[in-house]
Amino acid sequence: MRSTETSPLTRKLSVFVALSYVELAVLDRLHTRRRIFPAGRDMVHQGQSSRAAFILSAGWVCSYKLQPDGTRQIVDFQIPGDFLGLRSVLLRTSDHSFEPVMDIEASEVLDKDLLDAFAQTPRLATAILWAASRDEAMVVEHLVGIGRRDADARMAHFLLELEARLALVGLADSNGYECPLTQYHLADALGLSAVHVNRVLRHLREDGLLTFRDGHVTIHDHDALVKLAGFDASYLDQTGPLLT
Amino acid sequence: MRSTETSPLTRKLSVFVALSYVELAVLDRLHTRRRIFPAGRDMVHQGQSSRAAFILSAGWVCSYKLQPDGTRQIVDFQIPGDFLGLRSVLLRTSDHSFEPVMDIEASEVLDKDLLDAFAQTPRLATAILWAASRDEAMVVEHLVGIGRRDADARMAHFLLELEARLALVGLADSNGYECPLTQYHLADALGLSAVHVNRVLRHLREDGLLTFRDGHVTIHDHDALVKLAGFDASYLDQTGPLLT
């Protein structure tokens, strides 16, 4: 089965680099060792030293840091096709935790296999490093959002970014996308209280911008959202720089 | 002159990897092409494609992103010994701007020279990538701070982090350190208004925790600051993981 369907990761990377058969095969071989992780139970725990990374094939995960006072800040969400814990492999330690938002399916990648794959196909290595840099750019944008955007703009920006990311792996259409996050997830990611998240969502809905209900985000007025959020997608699609 | 004094970068990396003579020499050779940049004028501009990175040898720089509405968010500060624009070299594009906080001295590093150095001395490459990962961890911690800490704790955390970073390159003693930032810089970095930064500093001073005056930070009660900020330095000194 594996070789006939394209994995989300393959799909994502293919947008930026035309991968050869050999590279596709190497990528495919990283997808042995599929595992299921149940919702809500940490996969990797803050401070734990770990030598494995994962490629997420189905479901969503969030990576977060816990504060001494018990509050948590979600740093990023991982969606199908995303790497998880790439830095843990390089640094041999993880400075935040990973928790599946729902039951998920992920392929465990041992550091040795990853390094072997990199050695075999430098272009693949480049593509994956590109993806990692893109993740970092998202964290920076996230920082800017929390620091300098009000709650409405922050929410709009966040949901637009998700749309763009999901579209890349075929999980969004022109109307919207499935989103399994609770309002508590949104609150922890955006630095808001859950109550205020609810109010912001109502506000956006009443203004005819978007609807988030029953796990589905429906975009009503894309242009107005982009304007409200000050959304500039250029940090997401740095097209072509690494194609050489 | 170059070979008799140790650069801040050398000093920083030496804490984590015992560098050989050859490696020290390679590192030293990256410090040709010294240049002076005047305070306040952007070195690299958002969106500009650039193939050069810099090693900061004297002075402070801030990297920031501008919002469409004119506000700015400072993502990080660079201090002597820090790399500047390492990602620009890898991605061939810069998604934020760099502005010297004061007149600075930096060594320009061409991407070719950097890649050559990496090829010659893998251990050096590892050490520099470690430093880059550490920078990323700082951005994450910064995100957590803005999202989940109140203004006092945020300020305390920020100034403690700076102390730890400066100590590593010999720019802090047990009392405190020189800090050329204005309250406007602090405001843009911490997501606060300049007025409130002033009030927070007064508050910390009146509580006998620290004094920030005339470009000098004096720490009065380190323990109390650590407690207030929920400061856990483990994200800064991931000692040893890469020594192999």
Place this chain on the structure above:
DNA sequence: CGTTTGGTTGATGTATGTCAATATTAGTGG
């Protein structure tokens, strides 16, 4: 000297948090 830049302080406004109550829904065991 006037001008600019950075700092300081008070009065007031507002975005967002906190608390509390009530739906709504999904799951769970009987």
Place this chain on the structure above:
DNA sequence: CCACTAATATTGACATACATCAACCAAACG
């Protein structure tokens, strides 16, 4: 199939941390 519980969502009343506006001061600077 039904009660029971636990999540999640929703809404209002109230509290507060922080922003904004405005004025003033001190030092640096041309």
